Amino acid sequence: MAVYVVRRLLQAIPLLVGLSFAGFVLLRLAPGGPMAVYAQNPSMSEADMRRIERILGLDRPIHVQYLKWAAGMARGELGYSYRTGRPVGEIIRERVPATLELMGVAYLIAITLGLTTGIVSAVRRHSLFDYAATTGAMVGLSVPTFWFGLLVIIVFAGGLRWIPSGGIATLGAPFSLWDRFIHLVGPASVLGLWLTATWSRYARSSVLEVVGQDYIRTARAKGLRGRTVLLRHTLRNALIPLITLAGLEFRNLFGGALVTETVFSWPGVGRLYLDSLNYQDYAVILGLLLVTSLTVVAGSLLADIGYAAADPRIRLG
Amino acid sequence: MLDRSIVWRRFTRNRLASAGAVVVLILVALAALAPWVAPRDPLYIDMDHKFARPGEAGFVLGADELGRDVLSRLLHAGRVSLAVGLVTAVIAALVGSVLGAVAGFYGGAADTLIMRVVDVLLSMPTIFLLLALSAFLKPTMLTITLIIGLNSWMSVARMVRGQVLSLKEQEFVLAARAAGAGARRLIVRQLMPNAVAPVLVAATLTVATAILLESSLSYLGYGIQPPTASWGNMLNNAQTYVLYAPWVAVYPGAMISLTVLSFNFAGDGLRDALDPRLGP
Numbered sequence A: 001m002a003v004y005v006v007r008r009l010l011q012a013i014p015l016l017v018g019l020s021f022a023g024f025v026l027l028r029l030a031p032g033g034p035m036a037v038y039a040q041n042p043s044m045s046e047a048d049m050r051r052i053e054r055i056l057g058l059d060r061p062i063h064v065q066y067l068k069w070a071a072g073m074a075r076g077e078l079g080y081s082y083r084t085g086r087p088v089g090e091i092i093r094e095r096v097p098a099t100l101e102l103m104g105v106a107y108l109i110a111i112t113l114g115l116t117t118g119i120v121s122a123v124r125r126h127s128l129f130d131y132a133a134t135t136g137a138m139v140g141l142s143v144p145t146f147w148f149g150l151l152v153i154i155v156f157a158g159g160l161r162w163i164p165s166g167g168i169a170t171l172g173a174p175f176s177l178w179d180r181f182i183h184l185v186g187p188a189s190v191l192g193l194w195l196t197a198t199w200s201r202y203a204r205s206s207v208l209e210v211v212g213q214d215y216i217r218t219a220r221a222k223g224l225r226g227r228t229v230l231l232r233h234t235l236r237n238a239l240i241p242l243i244t245l246a247g248l249e250f251r252n253l254f255g256g257a258l259v260t261e262t263v264f265s266w267p268g269v270g271r272l273y274l275d276s277l278n279y280q281d282y283a284v285i286l287g288l289l290l291v292t293s294l295t296v297v298a299g300s301l302l303a304d305i306g307y308a309a310a311d312p313r314i315r316l317g
Numbered sequence B: 001m002l003d004r005s006i007v008w009r010r011f012t013r014n015r016l017a018s019a020g021a022v023v024v025l026i027l028v029a030l031a032a033l034a035p036w037v038a039p040r041d042p043l044y045i046d047m048d049h050k051f052a053r054p055g056e057a058g059f060v061l062g063a064d065e066l067g068r069d070v071l072s073r074l075l076h077a078g079r080v081s082l083a084v085g086l087v088t089a090v091i092a093a094l095v096g097s098v099l100g101a102v103a104g105f106y107g108g109a110a111d112t113l114i115m116r117v118v119d120v121l122l123s124m125p126t127i128f129l130l131l132a133l134s135a136f137l138k139p140t141m142l143t144i145t146l147i148i149g150l151n152s153w154m155s156v157a158r159m160v161r162g163q164v165l166s167l168k169e170q171e172f173v174l175a176a177r178a179a180g181a182g183a184r185r186l187i188v189r190q191l192m193p194n195a196v197a198p199v200l201v202a203a204t205l206t207v208a209t210a211i212l213l214e215s216s217l218s219y220l221g222y223g224i225q226p227p228t229a230s231w232g233n234m235l236n237n238a239q240t241y242v243l244y245a246p247w248v249a250v251y252p253g254a255m256i257s258l259t260v261l262s263f264n265f266a267g268d269g270l271r272d273a274l275d276p277r278l279g280p
Helices: A002-029 A033-039 A046-056 A062-074 A088-123 A128-142 A145-159 A177-211 A214-221 A226-239 A242-263 A269-278 A282-310 B004-013 B015-032 B070-106 B108-123 B126-137 B141-149 B154-167 B171-178 B183-219 B247-274
Strands: none
Touching: A002 A062, A002 A282, A002 B108, A002 B126, A033 A046, A088 A128, A088 A177, A088 A226, A088 A242, A088 A269, A088 A282, A128 A177, A128 B247, A145 A177, A145 A242, A145 B183, A145 B247, A177 A226, A177 A242, A214 A226, A242 A269, A242 A282, A242 B126, A242 B183, A269 A282, A269 B126, A282 B108, A282 B126, B004 B015, B004 B247, B015 B070, B015 B247, B070 B108, B070 B141, B070 B154, B070 B183, B070 B247, B108 B154, B126 B141, B126 B183, B141 B183, B154 B183, B171 B183, B183 B247
16 A cells, blocks of 8 residues: 555656646746736836846746746745735635635535435436436536526525625624625535536446446345445445545636636635736746646545555555 | 447437437527528627617617627627637547557657646646636637647547557557558558547537636636627626626526537437447
């Protein structure tokens, strides 16, 4: 097991190098490059610009620049915001709790609801419930999140007035748990239901695959009760591969969160990303792109290790 | 490869898939005929009728914040959204097939390099990356199509690579090689024909995801730029008046959902119809 973990960690190294390289290239792609922010300042003379370039090391050969930049990244130095001058890490950290709250609750909704519908769908295959659930999941995957969010706002915030139309808490009001909860309901359900579609599809096909195996027929033939076969033989084997999905979904989770945060004016990292794009704050943009990508890499790493640990059938090495 | 008539029979027997294909055809026809079918000029601004309700003053589906006809804009936006989706799928299928075949056939350094690029792209959150690229490269219809296409080929590449790897040591390939076929001929004539079916399925499903991505980008303001209408950017400002003019937001989203759903159903049906393991 330890060998597998180390090997899997080593495999992630080229990925991290590739990611840092992609980030560096992207920064060069930004209009005007890293000096754009100074070029906008009319009081800057040509000599000032050259001096800043020298201080920032931008007059050095490109591979030296990359190595210095990557070394800084490895130490967790994400640079300073072009707009406010504050450290990028600090700016991102402020927004993480809101996004974590939204993603966590959405994930919880998706896993519970998705697994239940997927399992029931598979067990009662070709039933009315199965058709409704599979069609519903396909609809869930096809409806754009931002539009679904707007519909939720039209119906539940505009028409019924059950939930507020956006934000994380009522402005100026003292902290109350109910207030926070009622603000969370809209965005978390939108993001959660969207993810539910994927989970139920995976759960269904995973259960169906196991149901067709010989050992399930054997268990039935032994005269075991249907319940025992389902819980002890089918689900235990069918749900393990879904651990991998938990890791794979991180990438979509971030994208979905960005859109949902925009629709519901939720002050998380997704909003921060869009705001930074609007202000051309490239340092924050790249910092966020790298931090989210690293989270995706870490997520799939953890999922793979968890999968290997949970499934004794996997041969390691 | 399966017999065509069997594939056709299996596909048409699947009601959702057939419905999806029919809807796709209707949408493509409407988009192609938009200039002749649309009742008004989609760009004509008519401030006297801003936020006209559906059915009011001849605006079948209402008017938007500038008094432009929502129905005409929907029809014209369909051209943009469908074109981006279809071209993206072609790019993804081509790039994915070529890179996947090269990686699988040659192995070694080429394989390592291509698959590492796939890994890197698959670990960046798609929307984050697309937003940055679009902001840096000036969003036009061409750049939007290219950046979505160049972020959609990875699953095709993985699949084609797997297919090529599993087939390249088989006897029919070895026979062709012994008969003196070169690398390119082996890939194009012997190996790729076996990957056509899955690539076709993946391409159909890629149209769906590409339309979703384009609409999200346009909704966020980094996709197709106004005044050109796309289904996504018609929702661009909808947030501010969604509560008193909901029709401006409801119809474009419904079109995106219908289109994406149709492509998804058609793609799923195609996959089942082309699956040689299932019965006739």
